[in-house]
Amino acid sequence: DIQMTQSPSSVSASVGDRVTITCRASQGLGSWLAWYQQRPGKAPKLLIFAASSLQSGVPSRFSGSGSGTEFTLTISSLQPEDFATYYCQQANTFPYTFGQGTKLEIK
């Protein structure tokens, strides 16, 4: 299986801060990667697909970049509703796999 490793596992930040989360894959993925946001008690929500494409309806402060084995999710200016857990997920090879998650907390 392809292992997906996110860093950091948790991060504390303030409203207005810029935050970057990294996802590294144990094998090359091309651009077959997505990012999700999950708020407590809610289903995950797709933010970014194909590594860098913004899902319709997602605010433009979210952006994704990278290809191959290293990817990043950046939130340019944190808003209160952004405090949640974020997951990367690869779909290059079966079985699909998720990163372990990055919990974004209010400082």
Added chain:
Amino acid sequence: EVQLVQSGAEVKKPGESLRISCKGSGFTFTSYWISWVRQMPGKGLEWMGRVDPSDSYTKYSPSFQGHVTISADKSTSTAYLQWSSLKASDTAMYYCARGRSSGYYYGMDVWGQGTTVTVSS
């Protein structure tokens, strides 16, 4: 409205069987595959497998192969996840999600609300 609506919470005993469902509406069900994702209490997301409703072709994660069965009925736009013999370790939230990939990966863009399964003697 495009949505996936899952069946309600279940409480079962070890060894019992169970089937939970995920009904799609507002879109062409056979144009997307449906994945199932497990989330154990306080833990992360785990991809279990997926089904293509157009031909019922399935792919499983080795971690779940043999313990669950994923299926779909395109006539009712419903996907299913079933167990023949539940274990306490199956206690979790289960999500269905639709996805597609055509040249590149579009992600899983619509998710069900989740079904809580509790297995306890």
